[in-house]
Every structure is written in structure tokens, then in C-alpha cells.
Amino acid sequence: MTQGENGDEDWEEPGTERTDPDDKGFIVDVDGFEGPLDLMLALVRTHKLDLTHISILYLAEQYLSFIKEARSLRLDIAADYLVMAAWLTYLKSRLLLPDEPSDDEEPTGADLAARLAFRLKRLEAMRGAAEILMEGRQLHVDFFPRGQPEGITVLRESVYTANIYDLLSAYASGRLRKVVSVIRPGRERRKVWSLKRARAQLEKIIGFDCQWAPIDALLAGFLDDPEERKTVLAAAFGASLEMAREGVVELRQDSAFNPLYVRRKEGEK
């Protein structure tokens, strides 16, 4: 991170605050520069150099002496400025030494200088462009829209959508809700067979018969009423289990869901 970037101080005229004709040319202060290129442009300005025919060698020397001075004053200098200083030192040596005919990969000192000059020119151009842009016409500053636009009224028209399924399921669930709510406990006694009653019936039906017989056949007379059917079967099954446990009857079922057979246990009573 370099100085000036996060502060965003509005430097209107970079360099003006720093130049001091009575002194050595400028006050050493790296604060407020927007990076090494900015510092170099400030040096260009301070030394009234022409960017189009700039002597990069001269500029490099200026930069290096600036950094040197700043360091001698023990000012904090951000890394990018030092990196640039190191690079400029290298560039300087490349520019001062005659170019050796080397492999094409290596750019010449002149190439490097041209590149740096180009970057400076480009940044300067972008600054100029920003300036021209902001000095140009701007909406609500130099030209104005209508102050009281009537606007285009958007008339919103709601269109409701529902499909037949929505409608029918709403109807059904609405009606069903009422049906459920109508049922009150105790209003109609449900017929329920107790275990006791089932056992009494079973004992009566089985009697002394020791033949296997399906339990629902034995109870056939009680299964006609659909309301009673479940409770009769459940109670009779429970009773038969109880009787089997007591050793009164025997139960047999070939496999799940097959008929349940029952018979009096031989020798019992």
C-alpha cells in the first residue's frame, strides 16, 4: 500500500505544494504521491521537463536523488518507491553502458526507457482526460432535465390466476375441515367389543370342539356390521391370544395374513 491511496486527499495540483523555488527545487515529502509514476510525473513538472522528449536518464537521476534525500531524512518510504528506485538504478546502468549484442530476449536499455516514458505519458494523458471530462458539461450542473416531469403513469392491472385444481382442492379441504369439526365425542357411542365380551363369545362358539376352525368363520355372525367388524376381530384376536396363553385353546397361522385357526386344546375342560 502506498501513501495517498487510502487517504484520498484531494491533491488538486500535485507538485505545487511541494515546490519551493527558494530551496533545492522541492520539499522532500513522499506523502500524497500516488505511487512511483505519480512521483516521477511530479518531478517532470517540477523540473519543467517535456514529456514528449523526455530524458529518462535525467529523470531517473532526479528520482534517485529524491529517494536518497528522503531516506537521509529517515522518512518512511513505501516499498514500491524503493523497487522503482532499484529498477531505475538498473536502467541507468543499462543506459550508460553500450548495448552488448545479446540474445533477442533481452530488451535494450533504450527499450526499457521508452517503455517507462510511454507509461508516464499514458498516465499523464489519463489525468488530462479526467480533468477535461470533469470540466466538461455535466447533468444537473451545466444542463438540466425537466424539473417537474409528469412521468409516465403505469397503471397496474392485477390479473388473478388460479387453476381448476387450486379451486377444487380448496373446496374439498374447506368442506372436509367442517366435517371434521362437526364430529363431537360422545354424540354417538361407538360400538366397541371388550376383550371380556370377545372371550365370552369365543368360549361359547368354540365350545368343546377340538377341530381347527378359522377364527373369522367362527365369528361370522358378528362381522356383518361394517362398523363393528374391526372391533370384533381385534377383540377376538386379543381374547384368543389370552386363551392360548392360558392353555385353553391352540392357534395356528400358516403365514402372515393367512387365516388364523383356533381349536380347543385337547384334554382341557
Added chain:
Amino acid sequence: MTENPTISTRQRQLEALLFAATEPLDLRTLRACLELEPEFDEGIVVDLEVLQVHFEGHGVHLVKTAGKWAFRTAIDLSGLLERHKVVPRKLSRAALETLAIIAYHQPTTRAEIEEIRGVATSKGTLDVLMETGWVRPRGRRMVPGRPITYGTSSQFLEHFGFDTIKELPGLTELKGAGLLDINLPPEFQVPLPDDGAELAQDELPLEEGFYSENTSENSGK
């Protein structure tokens, strides 16, 4: 910019001032903006009237209302400044249920709907249904209080794709579709709906004006 011979500098200035203004401007304000003395008032009025003539027949007029001047779009073009936007909306559960009950039990009153649903029906629910254009007030029930009877409209049939209201599925079909439990009490009935234009025997006609007032939004389309 080319000089326009038909318009003076003062007129140009007034034009820009009135255009950019956020409210109609009176003579004093205009004069102040132009930094002129009161004796120029008359001249300003003349310029305003010249501008007014200039904009005659244009899509925008310079109008004077309550002693203030403003640009206004021509009244005959106001329809141009309206854009219709269709916003699809879904009906709430309560509205759907009420709609369905009206469809099956029509002609039916609010009290009857509430009896069937087992909950009070908010005014908004019926309003929304009227807005859909699917429900219409039919008449009044011949009982104390003369409650309004509701029924479905032809738009209802169109939207749900029925030819007649008799095509609404009955009890067996609802059961078949799995929407109604098989084990319903025998007294559970699904009525045969009737949306006929003629009033039922226990219905009275709505008073004049009621119908149109309540359905004006629906008819416009």
C-alpha cells in the same frame, strides 16, 4: 448552436427556467431568476405569451394556472402517458375457498359461506373475488336483512375452462380425484351449482346502481 431568429434571448431563458423548475413559477420568481427590476414585468409577460403562442398545437403547452406559469403536456395526449402493466397475482387460500364455495353453492350469501367454511369471511376476501371478475352479486335473499347473494360470472367459466357451471365436478368425481375422503358421513353432499341469470325463487333483484358500482372494474377489459 444556430441562432433561432424567432426566439429572443429572454424567451430562451424563460423557456429553460420553466422547464427546469420543480413547480409552477410566478412572475416575481421569474423576474428574480432573470435578475430584472419590477418594471420589466410587463415585458416578461409579453415574452411568456409569445412562448405560449409558440407552443400552441405542440405536444407541450405553456399554461398559466393560479397566476403561475408551467409547461404541461397537452391534455389530449394524457392517454399517451399512461402505460398499462399487467401484474399476475395469486389468490389467497381463503379467497380460493370462498370462490369455490360460491361456485358450488351459488346463489349463496356471506352468512352461508361462513357457515360452510366455519370461519368469518373478511370483507377483503369478497372484494378481491369481485376484482377478479369471477364473482358477482346476483340479488338479495328473501330473508331478514336481505343479504346479497353471490354467484359466479361468465368470466369464471372462461377462466376455468368450463362450458357451463354444471361441469364443476360432483361428489363422486371429487372422491375419485382423491380430493374428498371416501369415508364421509352420508349427509355430506356437494350441491349442483346453478349460475343461471334468472333469480332463484327466494332471491330479490339488486337495487339499481348496485351492480354496476360493484363490478365496474371487472367489466373494463
Added chain:
Amino acid sequence: MTENPTISTRQRQLEALLFAATEPLDLRTLRACLELEPEFDEGIVVDLEVLQVHFEGHGVHLVKTAGKWAFRTAIDLSGLLERHKVVPRKLSRAALETLAIIAYHQPTTRAEIEEIRGVATSKGTLDVLMETGWVRPRGRRMVPGRPITYGTSSQFLEHFGFDTIKELPGLTELKGAGLLDINLPPEFQVPLPDDGAELAQDELPLEEGFYSENTSENSGK
């Protein structure tokens, strides 16, 4: 109202629409408001140009900005309208420079901006520019890391009164001097800035949500 022989009905309608509009209107919107088919576009443009000529020299001009049409006060009358002036938020030097780089080099990435400025760009700088609504993320450059590409918005054009980005001041000179090149060497063909909605060949679309999140303020209106 007297018939004005110098202005057609279509022209009146366009005038009214553009006067009433709260923002510049493009051809498509105008055509939709007039309820015309696309084949009338050419005729509408002719009418707009007639209106434009009509308002020449007036205090209010019909201008084309960001490809849309709008009435605006004449530039030379800005002093008169001092009280409507909205003092724009002052941008820092870093932000101004970045804005210019984005405008002249778009689509451009943060790395390219940093390459030109020779310094790291703080997150805040781009945020401030996005907040103005002048800069928008466009897409992603098809290079490792998929960096976001930035460009200017139509609000940028509207604010600075440009019709297209080609009207940026000094564009030809900068291009001629090879100063719009991201990379060297200057003798190479230099690209022109492009704020077109279509992505460049080396741009990828932004993922869903990114764009709208960052520009919702801009696009919505």
C-alpha cells in the same frame, strides 16, 4: 387549440412523451408508447430529428444521450439555473484517474488500471465509482483468475451528455498517440473503448447475482 401546421401529430406525441418522461427514452420505449410496430422506427427517428431542429436555438434542446432521447436545457443557460445545481460529490484524484482509465480503456480490469496508474487500487476507489453509477462491472476476462472487467454505464453517458462512448473528449488524439494501449508497444493497433452491452471476445459473463447486486441502483428506475 389551434392546429399547428408545422408540427405533426406524431411529433406532438413524441414531444409530450419526452417532456413528461423522468429519464431519457430509447426508440423502443417511444415506439411502444405510441403503440407502433418496429417498421415505424425510421419514421420516428425522422420525427425526432425534426423536433431536434425545431428546438435549435431554444432554451431547451432535444438531445440524444446514451442512445436515448431527452429534453435538456441549453448549456449556455446554466448560469440562470444555478439554483437547480446539484453539486456533484467531489471525487478523489485516485477515483478520477481510475474513472478516466475505465472510460478510455474499457473493458478493463483492476490489474490493468493498476498497471496504468503504477499503484495499487484501493477497494474504496472502485466502490466509490460504482456508487456514482458511472462504472459497472461488465464481465470477467478470460485469463487466469477470471478478473472482473469494468466499463462505464449509460448513466455515465447521460451525466456527461454523450450519446456514445466514441464522443469521449480527445479520444482520437489519444488513440493516435497510442496512449490507449494497455500493453506496449505503441506502434501496435490500439483498441478503442467499448461500453457495448455485448461482452468482448475475451470476456465472460458475470455470475448470476453479481451484476444485479452491484448495479441495482443503476438499472432500476
